[in-house]
Amino acid sequence: MAGHSKFKNIMHRKGRADSARSKLFSKLSREITVAAKAGLPDPAMNSRLRLAVANAKAESMPKDNIDRAIKKASGGEAETYEEIRYEGFGPGGVGVIVEVLTDNRNRTASNVRSTFSKHGGNLGETGSVSFMWDRVGQIVYGPEAGSEDKVMEAAIEAGAVDVESDEDGHTIYTAFEQLSDVAAALEASLGPAKSTAVAWRPKARTPIEGDAAGSLMKLLETLEDDDDVQNVYSNEDIAAEELEKLAG
DSSP, X not given: OOSOHHHHHHHIIIIIHHHHHHHHHHHHHHHHHHHHHHSOSOGGGXXXXXXXXXXXXXXXXXXXXXXXXXXXXXXXXXXXXXXXXXXXXXXXXXXXXXXXXXXXXXXXXXXXXXXXXXXXXXXXXXXXXXXXXXXXXXXXXXXXXXXXXXXXXXXHHHTOSEEEEETTEEEEEEEGGGHHHHHHHHHHHHOSOSEEEEEEEESSOEEOOHHHHHHHHHHHHHHHHSTTEEEEEEOEEOOHHHHHHHHO
């Protein structure tokens, strides 16, 4: 559920993990309900639902919660959610893409717009940022999946197009259309992924430091905290020592 894992790790180090977890469960539930409502309520027959359930399991979401979210859709009691994408620029000209599932378009638009302006950013038109990004398949593994070389080898074998590894784990990118095939091949060699999703990947990154980096972090954090927001992607490039300062 992220486009800026280093920021996420900083947030967790600040002791926000428990509230973040309950928010994460509610976002995963919402995605399961929307996926089940959009197709058949059986993960075997609905690829979007299959992904949503796999991601929920990878985050240790209880089976009861998953079943409840599916039943909510098939029982006809689920709210009608709209999928909307917002695009804008944060401090320092960093591009930001925000994906939401909302039952109240006006409330969400107002919240997203005010969050951008409050933290030194501005909301743009649809397409003002996304043309600088690629729509890709993204498969995330934790560091326990193995060494950079082992994961790289498995990814090449599975038909992935790129791998980024750091101390937090491995992010494997695939062509958008090949996500399911590559994910299945990787599961056979590396085990279940932490998350599998269609995502946005920036073609280039924007360097940022100092006060602007601090403001950007607050912007991204506030967007992530919004109940209607499912995913936030950003294309900042921040030096490691700068990140440590922000975590202080």
